[in-house]
Amino acid sequence: MYVNQNISTKSFPLNTGDTIPAIGLGTWKSTGPVAREAVKNALLAGYRHIDTAMAYGNEAQVGAGIRDSGVPREKIWITTKLRNNWHHCAKWGLDASLRELGVDYVDLFLMHWPVARDPMNPGQALKDWSFVKTWHEMQKLLSTNKVRNIGVSNFGIHNLEILLHDPLTTVIPAVNQIELHPYNPSPKLVAYNTSKGIHTTGYSCLGSGSSGVCEDSVVKRLAEKKGKTPQQILLMWGIQKGWSVIPRSTKQSQIESNFDLDGWCLTRTEIRQVDGVQSRCKIVGDGFLPMKVFFGDDE
Numbered sequence: 001m002y003v004n005q006n007i008s009t010k011s012f013p014l015n016t017g018d019t020i021p022a023i024g025l026g027t028w029k030s031t032g033p034v035a036r037e038a039v040k041n042a043l044l045a046g047y048r049h050i051d052t053a054m055a056y057g058n059e060a061q062v063g064a065g066i067r068d069s070g071v072p073r074e075k076i077w078i079t080t081k082l083r084n085n086w087h088h089c090a091k092w093g094l095d096a097s098l099r100e101l102g103v104d105y106v107d108l109f110l111m112h113w114p115v116a117r118d119p120m121n122p123g124q125a126l127k128d129w130s131f132v133k134t135w136h137e138m139q140k141l142l143s144t145n146k147v148r149n150i151g152v153s154n155f156g157i158h159n160l161e162i163l164l165h166d167p168l169t170t171v172i173p174a175v176n177q178i179e180l181h182p183y184n185p186s187p188k189l190v191a192y193n194t195s196k197g198i199h200t201t202g203y204s205c206l207g208s209g210s211s212g213v214c215e216d217s218v219v220k221r222l223a224e225k226k227g228k229t230p231q232q233i234l235l236m237w238g239i240q241k242g243w244s245v246i247p248r249s250t251k252q253s254q255i256e257s258n259f260d261l262d263g264w265c266l267t268r269t270e271i272r273q274v275d276g277v278q279s280r281c282k283i284v285g286d287g288f289l290p291m292k293v294f295f296g297d298d299e
Helices: 032-045 059-069 084-101 131-141 157-164 187-195 217-226 230-241 252-259 268-275
Strands: 011-013 019-021 049-051 077-082 106-111 121-125 147-153 175-179 199-203
Touching: 032 049, 032 059, 032 252, 049 059, 059 077, 059 084, 077 084, 084 106, 084 131, 106 131, 106 175, 131 147, 131 157, 157 187, 175 187, 187 199, 217 230, 217 268, 230 252, 230 268
Parallel strands: 049 077, 077 106, 106 147, 147 175, 175 199
Antiparallel strands: 011 019
């Protein structure tokens, strides 16, 4: 369990020998000039990890925000993701993201979902294709110098087992990015990731307004006790549990507050208190996909 107090400079090791910053800025639902400003403000506040995706429609704004910040590209960890309808042409998908971002490479390229959608009919899965084939194409990208690490997102144990046991899978995902907060802790999946040498990144780590995670009585009580915000408690909980976090915000004050995690930590007892919350709420579902990817067996 991590107890060092310099969270702003902490990073987690990956199975590739690379390291990923413990905290980054998530940009889901951030678009246009607001996304650009949020990225710039985050980097000026000290963040060194920016997470985006082709499906977010904001890669150009993210790239502009990076350039606006003046922080050198080589000091920033950029994560983006392959869109579902680009599974059959991962190389082109990566190139499209690089053009939008205005960079020569990304540090982490994730398969956004374990579903290959038919580009001509998004409501259907692509025939004669599978996410395993997509991964095999992504493996080839490591030799192009356009991506440093590859990984997956929204993969449960069931689909990871399929991927890892395929004879043509030669690269273990460096990262599995999944929804993680006290109302959706997924301990079995996190433990499985760890057992396979896959680092876990938590998205929606602050829950959402509808989930009520930040209003949970345990979280609020700890925040008052520690003199911190509920959001800071949730982020520290995740980092001390061993995963990186990518909180999303577009407000400068919130961006700065979320990053203000140095000089304190949660005790083991306090972590167990957060672990023990009883409410459950999964924010991101799979109903919009042509096939099921969440099976409720990762708790």
